[in-house]
Amino acid sequence: MSGSAALLVLFLGTLLEALVVVCAVRRKLFRRYFFLNLYMILCAAASLGRWQILQQEGIKSLDYRYFYFYSDAVLTIALFFALISLYVYVFEEMNLERYFRLGAVVLLAGTCWFSYTVVSQSSHKMLTYFAFELSQNLYFVGLVLTYVLWGAILKLRETRSLLVQLVLSLGVFFGASAATYSVSNLHPTFFSYVHNMMPIMGCLLPLAWAYAFWRVADDDHLPPTSLSMVPR
Amino acid sequence: MMAAFFLACSLVFLLQFFVWYCRSLISASVSHPLSVEVRDVMNLPAPASGEDFARVTQLLLLCPDRPEDRSAVRAIGAYFRLLNFVRASLARVVPSAQLWIESERSRCTHFAAVTLDRRIAFSRELLAQQIEV
Numbered sequence: 001m002s003g004s005a006a007l008l009v010l011f012l013g014t015l016l017e018a019l020v021v022v023c024a025v026r027r028k029l030f031r032r033y034f035f036l037n038l039y040m041i042l043c044a045a046a047s048l049g050r051w052q053i054l055q056q057e058g059i060k061s062l063d064y065r066y067f068y069f070y071s072d073a074v075l076t077i078a079l080f081f082a083l084i085s086l087y088v089y090v091f092e093e094m095n096l097e098r099y100f101r102l103g104a105v106v107l108l109a110g111t112c113w114f115s116y117t118v119v120s121q122s123s124h125k126m127l128t129y130f131a132f133e134l135s136q137n138l139y140f141v142g143l144v145l146t147y148v149l150w151g152a153i154l155k156l157r158e159t160r161s162l163l164v165q166l167v168l169s170l171g172v173f174f175g176a177s178a179a180t181y182s183v184s185n186l187h188p189t190f191f192s193y194v195h196n197m198m199p200i201m202g203c204l205l206p207l208a209w210a211y212a213f214w215r216v217a218d219d220d221h222l223p224p225t226s227l228s229m230v231p232r
Numbered sequence: 233m234m235a236a237f238f239l240a241c242s243l244v245f246l247l248q249f250f251v252w253y254c255r256s257l258i259s260a261s262v263s264h265p266l267s268v269e270v271r272d273v274m275n276l277p278a279p280a281s282g283e284d285f286a287r288v289t290q291l292l293l294l295c296p297d298r299p300e301d302r303s304a305v306r307a308i309g310a311y312f313r314l315l316n317f318v319r320a321s322l323a324r325v326v327p328s329a330q331l332w333i334e335s336e337r338s339r340c341t342h343f344a345a346v347t348l349d350r351r352i353a354f355s356r357e358l359l360a361q362q363i364e365v
Contacts, residue, residue: 136238140238140241140242143241143242143245144245146249147245147248147249150249150252161256161259161260164256165253165256165257168249168252168253168256169253171245171246171248171249171252171253172246172249172250172253174245174249175242175243175245175246175247175249175250176242176246178238178241178242178245178246179239179242179243179246181238182235182236182238182239182242183239185234185235185238186235186236186239207303208253208303210303211300211303211304214300215300215304216260220260222256222259222260
């Protein structure tokens with residue numbers, strides 16, 4: 001991807017991230033989905049930083065790559081907590097918030113430890129690869145957690161359309177990101193593929209969330225059986 | 233080995249989430265009744281047929297774009313292509329899947345027709361605003 005194309009993708013992504021927050025504020029859903037909006041604000045802030053480095057150093061510079069993957073690791077942690085907030089929201093009537101937060105911290109610490117172990121065994125460039133490894137593992141953990149959350153939504157017959165669309169689009173994003181990172185781990189030559197694909201995929205989540213906040217009313221409900229593959 | 237395992241799992245989950253996401257988009261439009269106008273113009277049968285999807289989307293592209301519909305229309309277009317691919321490959325081996333695929337293709341067409349309906353209403357609003365100005 002050329003420098004100008006990267007700038008264009010970055011600009012588009014930032015615009016969509018801002019749009020998510022604007023739509024949420026307009027629909028008075030900012031506080032209810034605070035962690036999702038916080039993630040979008042952090043994404044926009046990271047995009048501004050990337051924009052500045054991209055303009056100064058260029059897309060192939062080491063500075064840009066370092067900044068990209070370190071900011072991505074921070075954003076993945078933020079997204080991880082956004083996902084946990086959706087768990088809290090789905091299970092709010094059971095008052096399990098404390099346990100989810102504790103579980104999230106333990107899982108995050110475990111993923112950090114696992115990433116550290118993998119990197120320390122296979123590489124002498126610890127700091128360089130740690131952020132990459134952590135992002136990859138967190139995307140995968142996030143994907144599995146979203147899958148579990150979706151199972152719970154189906155089991156509990158949760159019908160709120162907005163919540164369903166937020167969770168499913170998060171699942172698509174986690175799946176696409178985890179797959180892209182895994183491809184790069186298959187062979188080092190695929191790294192440039194990740195480097196080019198991730199910013200494009202970064203636009204997918206804000207696009208889907210902006211659509212959900214814009215179009216789907218908070219009190220819209222889906223028929224509980226309409227999403228299961230096999231009619232019940 | 234581990235990367236290949238991660239990749240395989242990610243792709244399977246991704247595919248499932250994509251199908252569910254598209255179905256959630258379509259489900260939201262199922263309860264929306266089609267206007268008689270669109271039904272007459274498109275000559276759509278009562279449950280829309282999957283064969284009409286291309287025709288409806290061609291008309292959809294002629295209407296002024298609504299930004300909030302764009303991502304959903306693209307996602308459903310990709311879902312429809314995925315269904316066509318499954319119909320041409322897997323459904324030949326598993327004939328029982330054919331019925332489900334046809335109903336999904338029909339729901340995709342209904343979604344596109346509902347979007348067309350909304351775009352026509354949007355164009356009318358724009359025209360009315362221009363006349364007022």
